[in-house]
Amino acid sequence: MLLLSHCYYHLRISSTMTTSCFAGSIFLATAGVSTAFTIRLPPILPTKHHHVHSSSSLFSSTQAQSYLDTLSTKEADGTSTSNFWGAPRNEQEIIDFISEAVFNDVSHHDAASNALNDNVAPTIDQHLQRIEVISEEPPLVIVHGFLSTEHCDDIMNAVIGPEEAYDNSENVKNQLKRSTMGAKQDKSQQRTSSTAWLHPDHCPKPLDEFSARVSNLSGLPTSNFENMQVVRYQPGQEFQIHTDHLDSFNDMDCGGRLATCLMYLNDSEDNVPEESLSNNDETFTGGETFFHEFDRAVSPRKGSALFWWNTMERPGSKGYDKNMFLNVDLKLRHAGLPVLSGEKWVCNKWMHPLPFPHGV
Numbered sequence: 001m002l003l004l005s006h007c008y009y010h011l012r013i014s015s016t017m018t019t020s021c022f023a024g025s026i027f028l029a030t031a032g033v034s035t036a037f038t039i040r041l042p043p044i045l046p047t048k049h050h051h052v053h054s055s056s057s058l059f060s061s062t063q064a065q066s067y068l069d070t071l072s073t074k075e076a077d078g079t080s081t082s083n084f085w086g087a088p089r090n091e092q093e094i095i096d097f098i099s100e101a102v103f104n105d106v107s108h109h110d111a112a113s114n115a116l117n118d119n120v121a122p123t124i125d126q127h128l129q130r131i132e133v134i135s136e137e138p139p140l141v142i143v144h145g146f147l148s149t150e151h152c153d154d155i156m157n158a159v160i161g162p163e164e165a166y167d168n169s170e171n172v173k174n175q176l177k178r179s180t181m182g183a184k185q186d187k188s189q190q191r192t193s194s195t196a197w198l199h200p201d202h203c204p205k206p207l208d209e210f211s212a213r214v215s216n217l218s219g220l221p222t223s224n225f226e227n228m229q230v231v232r233y234q235p236g237q238e239f240q241i242h243t244d245h246l247d248s249f250n251d252m253d254c255g256g257r258l259a260t261c262l263m264y265l266n267d268s269e270d271n272v273p274e275e276s277l278s279n280n281d282e283t284f285t286g287g288e289t290f291f292h293e294f295d296r297a298v299s300p301r302k303g304s305a306l307f308w309w310n311t312m313e314r315p316g317s318k319g320y321d322k323n324m325f326l327n328v329d330l331k332l333r334h335a336g337l338p339v340l341s342g343e344k345w346v347c348n349k350w351m352h353p354l355p356f357p358h359g360v
Contacts, residue, residue, distance in 0.1 A: 082219020085309060086316020091133045094141060098131050101216040102143060135294055138309060138331050142298065146213060146305035151206035152265045156345050158203035159196045159230050176232060192237040193336075198228045198347075214261045214349050217307055219315060223355045224254065230265070233287055233344040239336035241292060244350065245310035245328045254352040256326035259309045262289070264300040265345035271301040284342030293331040300344060308332050315353070322353035 084097055130144035160175040176194040200207045211222045233239075249256040269283045288297035289306065298306060311326040313319075336346075 083316025286340035
């Protein structure tokens with residue numbers, strides 16, 4: 001009998017896709033046993049429509065904070081952890097929570113006006129249209145307009161490319177280097193992109209704003225976050241199917257990777273009007289984020305963020321303890337499909353149950 005928690009999963013998804021299916025192979029390795037078999041994945045389902053609910057239930061900033069406080073547990077160190085995600089929630093509850101946690105201050109959130117109408121300030125109802133629930137349980141959501149396009153540009157500009165670097169040492173955190181995997185930071189053909197780590201000092205306003213919103217969304221304090229990871233994918237590069245949490249991460253002082261917030265820093269051509277493509281040299285093709293469990297390939301949209309929990313245990317769930325062993329939720333396996341043309345840029349923020357001392 002193969003125990004899933006002790007298997008290594010590897011799914012190779014072909015960059016040549018048809019509308020009917022994916023073809024791929026899974027390799028399982030256990031102590032003394034290895035096997036391989038080919039699977040046929042079902043077709044990607046059409047993108048679901050964005051969900052809207054009445055603005056009458058939206059709280060003011062003060063009311064929203066009061067509401068969030070009722071869902072929180074005060075820790076001994078003075079920080080608060082939200083219990084909202086600890087219980088199964090329906091789509092409406094998730095939309096309400098994110099609306100209040102992320103969009104309670106409409107005045108400073110200029111991303112909606114970039115994507116909807118450059119000349120008209122965003123309304124509350126327009127914000128609510130920007131929340132899409134892919135899965136209620138386990139939670140998987142898209143928040144469109146999570147950060148402004150200007151801040152996305154600032155983050156990309158804060159990264160130093162190899163041609164700009166004067167120092168190739170590992171101490172230059174904001175310099176692009178070959179991406180790695182796992183607690184030992186090993187290089188692998190499973191992940192062929194380039195990565196840089198940004199400290200808040202590299203780009204203060206966008207990084208502080210991003211972290212604050214991720215904290216409101218996850219309910220976890222920013223002290224439990226890793227530094228922002230910025231990733232560049234060039235043509236042919238990909239990140240094959242994987243989970244963001246591994247059993248070995250439990251050995252870290254901060255515990256495992258509880259949750260992920262992945263945000264797109266530039267647009268896929270799918271999300272740019274055809275008449276604007278000739279004037280936009282920052283778009284790319286391919287590079288969708290594919291969630292096998294939900295038959296969903298998310299097309300990258302600048303400023304949009306994906307949020308999910310990586311583990312079976314979440315703050316507020318029965319028996320949860322921040323010092324406990326965290327078990328990976330295999331339903332959240334995902335892949336960054338190969339980029340076909342152009343460059344794809346994303347950033348990641350990973351969250352832990354305990355304070356994270358520094359970025360990798």
